[in-house]
Amino acid sequence: MYRKQVRRRRAVLALLVIGGFVLLTVTYGRGSTSLQEGVSAVFSPLETAADRALKPARDLVNWFDKTFDARGENSQLKAELEATRAQAVGGEAAIAENRELRKLLELDEGGTIPGGYTPVTGRVVVRAPTEWTADVVIDVGSGDGVAVEDPVVNGDGLVGKVTAVAGGSAKVTLITDSSSAVSARVVPGNSQGVIKPSLGEPGSLTLDFIKSSKLIGRNRIVVTAGWSSGDISSGFPPNLPIGEVTEASVVEQEAQQQVHVRPFADLRNLNFLQVLTGGWRE
Amino acid sequence: MILTPKILVRLVALLILAVLLQVTFFSRVALFHVSPDVLPAVVASLGLLGGSMSGAVAGFSAGILLDCLLIAPLGGSSLVLMATGYLAGTFRERFEITSRFLPPLLIAGFTLFAQLGYGAVEVMIGVDSTVSAQIVKDMLVKSVYAFFLGWPIYLGVKRLLRPAIVEEPERRQRRRPTVLGA
Numbered sequence A: 001m002y003r004k005q006v007r008r009r010r011a012v013l014a015l016l017v018i019g020g021f022v023l024l025t026v027t028y029g030r031g032s033t034s035l036q037e038g039v040s041a042v043f044s045p046l047e048t049a050a051d052r053a054l055k056p057a058r059d060l061v062n063w064f065d066k067t068f069d070a071r072g073e074n075s076q077l078k079a080e081l082e083a084t085r086a087q088a089v090g091g092e093a094a095i096a097e098n099r100e101l102r103k104l105l106e107l108d109e110g111g112t113i114p115g116g117y118t119p120v121t122g123r124v125v126v127r128a129p130t131e132w133t134a135d136v137v138i139d140v141g142s143g144d145g146v147a148v149e150d151p152v153v154n155g156d157g158l159v160g161k162v163t164a165v166a167g168g169s170a171k172v173t174l175i176t177d178s179s180s181a182v183s184a185r186v187v188p189g190n191s192q193g194v195i196k197p198s199l200g201e202p203g204s205l206t207l208d209f210i211k212s213s214k215l216i217g218r219n220r221i222v223v224t225a226g227w228s229s230g231d232i233s234s235g236f237p238p239n240l241p242i243g244e245v246t247e248a249s250v251v252e253q254e255a256q257q258q259v260h261v262r263p264f265a266d267l268r269n270l271n272f273l274q275v276l277t278g279g280w281r282e
Numbered sequence B: 001m002i003l004t005p006k007i008l009v010r011l012v013a014l015l016i017l018a019v020l021l022q023v024t025f026f027s028r029v030a031l032f033h034v035s036p037d038v039l040p041a042v043v044a045s046l047g048l049l050g051g052s053m054s055g056a057v058a059g060f061s062a063g064i065l066l067d068c069l070l071i072a073p074l075g076g077s078s079l080v081l082m083a084t085g086y087l088a089g090t091f092r093e094r095f096e097i098t099s100r101f102l103p104p105l106l107i108a109g110f111t112l113f114a115q116l117g118y119g120a121v122e123v124m125i126g127v128d129s130t131v132s133a134q135i136v137k138d139m140l141v142k143s144v145y146a147f148f149l150g151w152p153i154y155l156g157v158k159r160l161l162r163p164a165i166v167e168e169p170e171r172r173q174r175r176r177p178t179v180l181g182a
Helices: A002-027 A034-053 A055-104 B005-024 B039-050 B052-069 B076-094 B102-124 B133-160
Strands: A117-127 A135-138 A151-154 A157-165 A170-174 A182-187 A191-197 A205-211 A221-224 A241-251 A256-263 A272-278
Touching: A002 B052, A002 B076, A034 A055, A034 A117, A034 B005, A034 B052, A117 B005, A135 A272, A170 A272, A182 A205, A182 A241, A205 A241, B005 B039, B005 B052, B005 B133, B039 B052, B039 B076, B039 B102, B039 B133, B052 B076, B076 B102, B102 B133
Parallel strands: A157 A241
Antiparallel strands: A117 A135, A117 A272, A135 A170, A151 A157, A151 A272, A157 A170, A182 A191, A182 A221, A191 A205, A205 A256, A221 A241, A241 A256
16 A cells, blocks of 8 residues: 555656656646636736735835845945036036937937837736846737837846747746847947846846957946848847946956946836837748 | 544645745745745654654645645655655654754755755756855755744644654643642
């Protein structure tokens, strides 16, 4: 009797392990499966309800986190405010210059989002529990016109891109995910490189492939490069703000600069995101 | 664990609630920039109370639901949480839980194990991640959170599944018989 029980338990355990590996092998790299779409459709209203109901509690816990942070940042911000005030005067002139240049180039003055893209707004309903990946799930999907590879922004700048899509939800892989790479340029100066997450520093970014001869100063703005070459083009439209340069140091052995970038978007506290649909597909 | 239809419904409801709370609340709050992960704690509690098979099956099911909601490759979280639940259950079958502090300590340990497991699965499927001091710190802080959240989670799961738990070591103080007229 006891041996039979042990055999049965071993069989169940083996079945679960094999099942896990088979599922992983079959579904890896496929985006979303019909099972996930079904579960997502059933749980989507529950997720939305839970998301709304738990928002006050989330805000309370995050308020404690921000309070701890704010104490440390207070003195640093005071010093930065002084510097920013001094820069503001020069900034006015730069803005006027920028307006003139935009008119010359006949660019759309007001729009950060280029023509051809249709923004679809979604709410973040789910976030991955592990630090190994940086994914969120939003409550808009293929039914709203969202497709894989669509860029995603919020009010502060670039957030990431859609990597999987179901009928009423989509997975957004953030720019801080280890799989993310975005072609970007520094303005002013126009130095181009690739924005990747800083390995070992969750939440911060590194701009790679910048030659050491083009020294990048602090507080410079990094935007998407949005390159195109013949029929091939970047999935990200040009000039979407990504972040600002916090530090740049020359790596002697590689004749390149290590440019550290702080993203504009607060990627830990995302609520509403905008998916830029259409654009690159048309 | 004695599985009756009523207990099965409670178990399913518990796992759904835990996964929903994880993805809509715990993953989206941060203290010292680290979010708590309660799923290993729930699965480990089920293993510690119900045994290795209960822990493994609960972990596998919770993992599948988590991967479905995250639109992630199915099976990764299942393998990690199944191993967590199985190990917790094996501990329960071999040793006796005598101290009140043992369940939260074990839950903290199993949460650390699950975090390492998530990392191993990411490496296995080819995600280029680097183990750094920051990641190690995050994993340790998650374990500390699990220690503090572990006790209420363990007690909650124990209360929910009380009718189904087979061996519940409970030390009851015997009442002395009252001798009338003594």
